[in-house]
Amino acid sequence: MANAAVKKQAQANLAAIKNLHTVSAIINALYIISYLLFRRPASIKSYLILSLPAWIIEYQLDKLGRPRYSPQNGSLISAGEDLSQAGLTELLWDIVYVTWGCDVLAFLIGRSWVWLLYLVIPVYGSYMAYTSFIGPMLKNRAAAASSDQPEPVGKKKEKKQKVKHVR
Template sequence: MANAAAKRIANQNDSTVRALRLGILIPSALHILFRLLFHRSSIPPSKRVIAIYTFTFLPCFFLSNYLIKIGTPRRDPTTGTLISYGEDLNQAGVTEWCFDVLYVTYICQVGSGLFGDWVWWLYLVIPLYALFKVWTFTVGPMFGFGAPKADVAAEADASAGQPATSKRQEKLKKRSEKGDPRVKAQTVRSR
């Protein structure tokens, strides 16, 4: 069963790695194509546009290579059997944030070719989101401006004077109120 899960993750990673390799080329090609079609007056581009494009392309390039490196499944060259499926590229956290940065970069690259250079202002979403995360999880709670939701729920249970019950315990309680014989048998066996 675990081997099936490893094969599934390896297949997902293979398709994601292929998409990442295309993601480095396609938005850049579309940017150049749309710039040629819709903004002929800005050819050759100004130094500012080249600097912005380079400034945003480099993180995109490095993040793509990082995700390709950690997500590429390793196979035995002679038999083709799976040695390692790589890191799961669908996991939450840093991997997800890397993909978010890539998507925003792709949108800005293609959008600036289509609509103009003002689209690069959308790239500010990335540092604003990072500041939001830092404030929400570290700075805000340190100064008492917000508590994580789990702490709020625990405080509500503690203030009510009732111990927290799990979903299973609530379900068993409802069954016992209905007179379910399975619950009565469990209460006899309990501590």
């Protein structure tokens, strides 16, 4: 049973990697063709610079998720990391999707200012950092500071506490 789950994950990873490479090749080819034929957008520098993170991430996702097989008998050694897991992997996919969106809009609209939409990534990252780490940490500090002062205890509660300590 466990081997079936590993094989299923390997197949899902292979499908995700194949789709990643196919869509990336199509979008990048369309961008380059639109630049060469129509000079839309006028500069290719922004495309090359801002697409570089997506290409690096594409390589990393391929490296992480590609299943490994035994060269002797072709059996599955490792299914690779789950490419649909939440967290950092999900953020990597989001960066690739935003890059593709900017690529498509840039060659459809023909303007390089579309790459300003790439600022969504650091804004989203800051939001996630605040809601996941910074905000809770600040709340915990405030709660710890307020808990340093002893709370006033009622007479009944004080008696119950004394009875518990006596037993």
